[in-house]
Amino acid sequence: MKEVNLETSKREKTGKSSCRNLRNDGKIPAVIYGDKKEPNYICLEYLDIMKEISKTGFFSTIFNLNLNKKKIKVLPKEVQTDPLNDKPIHIDFLRVTAESKINISIPIIFINENESPGLISGGVLNTVRRKIDLICKINNIPEKLEANLKDLEVGSVVHMSDIKLPEDVSSVIADRDFTIATIAAPTIMKVEDEKPEEGEEDEEDQEGEETKEGKEDEEKEEEKKEGEEKKDDVPKK
Numbered sequence: 001m002k003e004v005n006l007e008t009s010k011r012e013k014t015g016k017s018s019c020r021n022l023r024n025d026g027k028i029p030a031v032i033y034g035d036k037k038e039p040n041y042i043c044l045e046y047l048d049i050m051k052e053i054s055k056t057g058f059f060s061t062i063f064n065l066n067l068n069k070k071k072i073k074v075l076p077k078e079v080q081t082d083p084l085n086d087k088p089i090h091i092d093f094l095r096v097t098a099e100s101k102i103n104i105s106i107p108i109i110f111i112n113e114n115e116s117p118g119l120i121s122g123g124v125l126n127t128v129r130r131k132i133d134l135i136c137k138i139n140n141i142p143e144k145l146e147a148n149l150k151d152l153e154v155g156s157v158v159h160m161s162d163i164k165l166p167e168d169v170s171s172v173i174a175d176r177d178f179t180i181a182t183i184a185a186p187t188i189m190k191v192e193d194e195k196p197e198e199g200e201e202d203e204e205d206q207e208g209e210e211t212k213e214g215k216e217d218e219e220k221e222e223e224k225k226e227g228e229e230k231k232d233d234v235p236k237k
Contacts (some may be wrong), residue, residue, distance in 0.1 A: 003063070004052060006049070006052075007045070009042065010040070010042060011232075021090070023089060027042050028043060028049055033093075034094045034095040035096070035097060050088070057106060057143050059075075059077075059148065060140055074094060078091070098138065101135060102136065103134070106141075107144050109144050109145070111148055112149050113125070118152050124187075125182075125183060135172055147163060156182070156183045158181045158182070159180060160173070161177045163180065232233065
């Protein structure tokens with residue numbers, strides 16, 4: 001489990017205008033809630049929190065927020081972003097303790113792809129789920145889950161039961177063995193150029209020659225008839 005320490009300061013004012021002023025000063029407004037306590041309205045340095053947001057597993061990282069010389073253990077729950085530039089504008093943190101049990105989404109990574117006969121032969125990895133919702137204590141949050149593709153052929157299916165979970169960690173969905181991924185057959189369509197069958201070209205040439213010869217015979221026949229007609233039209237002396 002990864003833990004990060006961050007310095008914070010208390011917000012004296014709340015509201016849209018106050019939050020806007022904080023952002024203009026290079027800070028991010030945030031709130032800490034949960035554990036049946038009053039919420040704490042705080043702010044963090046923009047660069048400090050952006051460094052953590054850009055890392056993998058931000059939402060499964062435990063933060064120790066230093067506020068007024070006291071450490072508050074929290075888990076990120078939501079990051080609100082500006083719709084125009086996608087920059088964070090507000091963060092919600094959930095206050096937790098060592099005994100807190102939480103629901104959390106953990107990313108899945110696929111390993112040993114180069115040892116899967118199905119993928120080596122051209123199969124395609126069809127990912128159904130990229131994250132799994134788990135129930136666990138905060139001191140037992142896994143950073144990631146692994147799906148092993150070794151020896152899997154085309155048509156193989158990776159189920160939730162194939163994922164090894166840490167002790168005292170369970171899936172939120174417990175009533176079925178749902179699918180994580182499948183290895184599908186390639187769907188490439190081969191397009192072959194149509195080639196004329198043997199003899200077709202010769203037949204076409206032959207038909208052309210026959211047509212030409214037929215026209216020549218017709219022309220000769222017409223000339224012969226015209227000659228005979230002219231001969232008949234000559235007056236007899």
